[in-house]
Amino acid sequence: MTRVLRGTCLGCCMAIAAGCADKQSDTFTFKGDLPPGFAYEAAVYYVPAPGETCTVEKKDNKAPVFKSKDKPVAEILIRRTRSGCPLVVSRIELEISSVYGPHWLDSSRDTANVVIRDELEEQYKGTFSEAGESVFHGQCQWLFRTSGKPRVLRKILDCKKTDLKGDVGIGRPFSAYTLDQLPGKTVRMRIKLADxxxxxxxxxxxxxxxxxxxCMGDNFEDQYAFCYGNYKDFSGFQMPDGKQCAIYPGCTE
Structure with missing residues (x-):
């Protein structure tokens, strides 16, 4: 009897261990490193697993959105089942945002993406370190303009991918992986702010x-106010907090 019980317990322990290993290998970790005052929201989307012919409604192919302020490190399921349809993770759509003024409208955002496919050409696949981490890089830059007759300063956030040297490329921050690369691994998005x-x-x-x-342009009614070679006539403008300025960013000369 003792031998039977020992064998049974051993079998249970092995089954539990295998179950835990399977669960762990069915997830990967996502982290985001952002400049101070920045945040992101992430939406994770799924598609039917390779070889499956089933379909799911749009409400079932998206996991709940997670936000960096609530979940700076997120564990993402690689596979899940909805309405009897086996699904695999397909992409992570990221929205990077920051504020530049005191009002809720004084904010801007841009995007980044992680794409997951069953197969990818080697040149497009992200790489992982020996520690199991893959990092993709980007840079966000503030672009400024004026709006309206009082010429209120507004800012637009512009984010681009960068290489390991920090050189800015074309397109938004981006990385791609195959499904078999991800189990137990960590994907990290590292964003810096342009100087x-x-x-x-x-x-x-x-x-x-x-x-x-x-530049002044024709007058304050001129919303575009291109310089057109006139580099002597300038206009004042209004900061988001209402302060009147003559130069940006220092306000006064």
């Missing part, structure tokens, strides 16, 4: 030694 801001629209501001000055 300098720049005008959102060309030929509307003039660079001066201590900042940027806004």
């Amino acid at each position: 300098e801001e720049r005008p959102a629209i060309g030929d509307t501001w003039v660079k001066v030694p201590n900042g940027w000055k806004r």
Whole structure:
């Protein structure tokens, strides 16, 4: 009897251990490193597993959105079943945001993406370190402009992918993986903020030694107010907090 019980317990323990291993290998971890004052929201989408012919409604192919302020480190399921349909993770859509003024409208956002496929050409696959971590990089930059007759300063967040050297590329921060790369691994998005801001629209501001000055254009009614070679007539503008300024970012010369 003792031998039977020992064998049974051993079998149970092995089954439990295998179950835990299977569960662990069916997830991967996502982390985001962002500049101070930045946040992100992430939406995880699923598609029918390779070889499956079933379909699911849109409400079933998306996991609950998670936010960096609530969940800076998220464990993401690679496989799940909804309405009897086996699904696999397909992509993570990320929305990066930050604020630049005191009002709720004084904010801007841009996007980043992680794509997961059953197969990918080697040149497109993200790579993992020996510790099981893959890092993709990006840079966000503030672009400034003026809006309305009082010429209120507004900012637009512009995020681009970068390489390991920090050189800015074309397109949003992005990485791609195959399903078999992800079990038990960590994917990290690392975003930095550009050292300098720049005008959102060309030929509307003039660079001066201590900042940027806004070209007047025809008058304050001129919403575009391109310089058109006139680099002597400038206008004031209003900061988001209502302060009147003559130069950006220092406000006064």
